[in-house]
Amino acid sequence: MELRAKLALLADAAKYDASCASSGSEKRDSTQGGLGSTEGMGICHAYAPDGRCISLLKLLLTNACIFDCAYCINRATSNIRRARFTVDEVVRLTLAFYRRNYIEGLFLSSGIIRSADYTMEQLIRVARTLREQHGFLGYIHLKTIPDAAPELLAEAGRWADRLSINVELPQIASLKELAPEKDLPAIHGAMGELSTHIADAKEARRTAGRAAPPRFAPAGQSTQMIIGADNSTDGQILGTSDGLYKQFRLRRVYYSAYSPIPDASAALPPQPPPLLREHRLYQADWLLRFYDFTTEEILSGGEDGMLDLEADPKLAWALKHRDDFPLDLNKAPREALLRVPGLGARNVDRILEARRHSRVKLADLARLRVPLRKVAPFLVAPDHRPPPGQIDATGLRQKLLNPSAFAAAQPAQLSLAL
Amino acid sequence: MRCSVTLDAPADYGGWRRAARDLLGAGIRPEEVSWHTPGDAPELFAGTAPPAARPAALSVPRDFLELAELAVRHSDGERFALLYSLLWDGRRDPGLLRNPAEARMVRLHAMARAVRRDAHKMHAFVRFREIDTPEGERSVAWFEPEHHIVEAEAGFFQRRFAALRWSILTPRRCAHWDGEALGFTDGARRADAPAGDAAEDLWRTYFASIFNPARLKPDAMRAEMPKKYWKNLPEARIIPELMQGAEGRLRAMLGQEAKPPARRQKPGRDAG
Numbered sequence: 220m221e222l223r224a225k226l227a228l229l230a231d232a233a234k235y236d237a238s239c240a241s242s243g244s245e246k247r248d249s250t251q252g253g254l255g256s257t258e259g260m261g262i263c264h265a266y267a268p269d270g271r272c273i274s275l276l277k278l279l280l281t282n283a284c285i286f287d288c289a290y291c292i293n294r295a296t297s298n299i300r301r302a303r304f305t306v307d308e309v310v311r312l313t314l315a316f317y318r319r320n321y322i323e324g325l326f327l328s329s330g331i332i333r334s335a336d337y338t339m340e341q342l343i344r345v346a347r348t349l350r351e352q353h354g355f356l357g358y359i360h361l362k363t364i365p366d367a368a369p370e371l372l373a374e375a376g377r378w379a380d381r382l383s384i385n386v387e388l389p390q391i392a393s394l395k396e397l398a399p400e401k402d403l404p405a406i407h408g409a410m411g412e413l414s415t416h417i418a419d420a421k422e423a424r425r426t427a428g429r430a431a432p433p434r435f436a437p438a439g440q441s442t443q444m445i446i447g448a449d450n451s452t453d454g455q456i457l458g459t460s461d462g463l464y465k466q467f468r469l470r471r472v473y474y475s476a477y478s479p480i481p482d483a484s485a486a487l488p489p490q491p492p493p494l495l496r497e498h499r500l501y502q503a504d505w506l507l508r509f510y511d512f513t514t515e516e517i518l519s520g521g522e523d524g525m526l527d528l529e530a531d532p533k534l535a536w537a538l539k540h541r542d543d544f545p546l547d548l549n550k551a552p553r554e555a556l557l558r559v560p561g562l563g564a565r566n567v568d569r570i571l572e573a574r575r576h577s578r579v580k581l582a583d584l585a586r587l588r589v590p591l592r593k594v595a596p597f598l599v600a601p602d603h604r605p606p607p608g609q610i611d612a613t614g615l616r617q618k619l620l621n622p623s624a625f626a627a628a629q630p631a632q633l634s635l636a637l
Numbered sequence: 638m639r640c641s642v643t644l645d646a647p648a649d650y651g652g653w654r655r656a657a658r659d660l661l662g663a664g665i666r667p668e669e670v671s672w673h674t675p676g677d678a679p680e681l682f683a684g685t686a687p688p689a690a691r692p693a694a695l696s697v698p699r700d701f702l703e704l705a706e707l708a709v710r711h712s713d714g715e716r717f718a719l720l721y722s723l724l725w726d727g728r729r730d731p732g733l734l735r736n737p738a739e740a741r742m743v744r745l746h747a748m749a750r751a752v753r754r755d756a757h758k759m760h761a762f763v764r765f766r767e768i769d770t771p772e773g774e775r776s777v778a779w780f781e782p783e784h785h786i787v788e789a790e791a792g793f794f795q796r797r798f799a800a801l802r803w804s805i806l807t808p809r810r811c812a813h814w815d816g817e818a819l820g821f822t823d824g825a826r827r828a829d830a831p832a833g834d835a836a837e838d839l840w841r842t843y844f845a846s847i848f849n850p851a852r853l854k855p856d857a858m859r860a861e862m863p864k865k866y867w868k869n870l871p872e873a874r875i876i877p878e879l880m881q882g883a884e885g886r887l888r889a890m891l892g893q894e895a896k897p898p899a900r901r902q903k904p905g906r907d908a909g
């Protein structure tokens with residue numbers, strides 16, 4: 220098969236992985252030789268009409284697979300054309316795209332061929348060739364095969380910026396049903412191993428002084444869960460994420476709304492879940508990591524373990540905790556302001572800064588581009604006092620759910636302003 | 638007394654700082670100063686040069702100077718005057734330069750944000766095309782930034798592509814790297830850059846394949862990749878086609894009935 224046809228097939232098969240992040244690695248550049256740089260910030264070199272960021276060349280080495288995960292287009296029983304890149308082809312494509320500034324680097328994954336070790340070795344060879352033979356300094360994300368030998372995981376971390384193992388489904392029962400060959404304890408075991416390596420390398424870096432310490436996936440590890448392929452609730456999903464963040468110090472959990480695939484398995488729902496559900500999960504995940512919300516608090520905004528689809532999770536929480544509001548804009552502590560719907564962390568910090576100089580008014584918030592309509596019922600300011608009873612009014616929810624603002628709030632990718 | 642200050646370049650931060658110190662030292666009020674850069678029309682240059690005075694020591698917050706350094710790259714003609722008026726008032730009201738909610742500070746933050754965004758988009762959307770020259774391969778890009786950022790951002794490309802020899806051509810300023818030093822020349826025209834590159838076909842193939850037609854969200858795309866950039870992005874050419882095809886492709890997937898499982902691949906057999 221010619222290169223272009225392979226590229227079409229093996230990029231198409233890779234697109235169900237939501238991650239395209241290229242941020243948070245070590246700083247390095249080519250002024251002492253080599254090709255490329257990573258400066259901490261991720262760069263989206265293009266956006267596809269699905270609104271998603273294209274930062275990395277995201278490919279499968281092969282879409283052949285001996286596993287038979289029902290939700291996956293590459294499963295053993297899927298009627299699709301199979302193809303396989305050579306190591307050299309992936310290396311050449313990566314370099315050609317990188318030199319022209321199309322990409323930040325490579326995200327390489329693969330179906331499992333022959334064995335976990337064999338597959339992992341192939342992925343590692345691509346990364347090693349890029350780094351050693353071509354002095355490639357761009358970003359590399361390698362998918363990690365959980366059952367691969369520990370030495371292989373260790374080597375993968377030497378070449379890659381990020382490693383990831385997808386847990387795919389939030390419950391062990393669904394994994395058994397939909398991905399019978401996947402082994403959750405093995406996945407957790409591998410994640411634990413990566414997490415130890417990552418922490419050790421970080422510690423070595425901190426204490427090593429000038430000697431170059433061994434590097435291991437400086438951009439950490441991440442995972443992905445498919446949303447809507449099984450009957451897991453948002454509560455189960457967020458609970459799993461919370462556990463993974465705590466146990467394995469994951470950088471990110473990605474949520475990927477189950478996407479209808481050609482030649483779908485009969486074990487799957489025929490319709491995709493609303494993309495909004497995926498978006499709400501990302502917002503909830505954000506609250507979990509950066510706004511000091513617990514899973515229980517977030518879920519208390521919804522019903523029966525599901526997030527409110529109409530309102531973002533912070534607004535949904537606030538509407539069910541109206542006794543905590545309105546807050547005095549000039550007196551409330553940081554933790555409390557962070558819980559005001561419509562106030563993001565950056566603006567909260569700006570408000571705290573501005574408070575040191577003068578009393579902050581609602582009009583000042585307008586200049587900080589805070590959505591006034593949204594925050595007004597929850598705040599008291601020198602120039603603003605919500606009408607008495609407004610916070611408890613039953614109509615408040617409807618008033619705040621302006622359907623047109625809603626559509627506009629659909630995410631670009633992950634730049635979530637809460 | 639009216640004073641006229643002409644800076645050396647559109648984003649001459651050092652020059653602005655020196656002039657601002659002199660003006661403050663001489664007690665010249667903001668409304669008495671007009672600021673110019675080399676491209677301005679000559680009739681604007683009314684007024685005398687600032688008088689020699691002991692320059693004022695500038696004691697302003699670090700953050701403010703960082704903002705100022707970004708804001709002078711903005712294409713807004715009032716940028717230097719805005720900055721000077723803030724410095725002037727900041728002497729009597731030291732909190733002013735730290736107050737992110739004050740109206741002029743909000744404007745300054747917005748300018749800095751716009752410059753940062755422009756820089757970020759330049760890092761993202763420059764597309765090199767490789768050409769053969771007598772001295773060997775050269776990577777050349779045509780890009781149209783909104784603000785005066787070429788000199789400030791050339792370092793990014795130098796650090797990333799130190800091993801290549803490259804030029805980034807823009808309407809107002811061009812940057813060149815020959816493997817050893819950065820150089821800058823006056824603006825160029827689009828026609829001065831190469832018209833294509835053999836890798837672009839592969840790149841478009843990738844762009845088309847990585848896109849998921851089940852998740853069409855063109856507004857999100859346009860918010861991050863505004864249309865004004867499209868004409869210089871080789872992949873943007875196929876966007877309309879992808880969007881038209883999307884609905885049909887999605888319906889084909891949804892309409893597909895579940896098929897009986899295919900014969901399972903034999904483990905151990907690689908696809909070729």
Ligand code: SF4
Binds near residue numbers: 291330
């Ligand atoms: S292991 Fe499962 S999810 Fe991964 S490629 Fe194979 S079938 Fe797809």
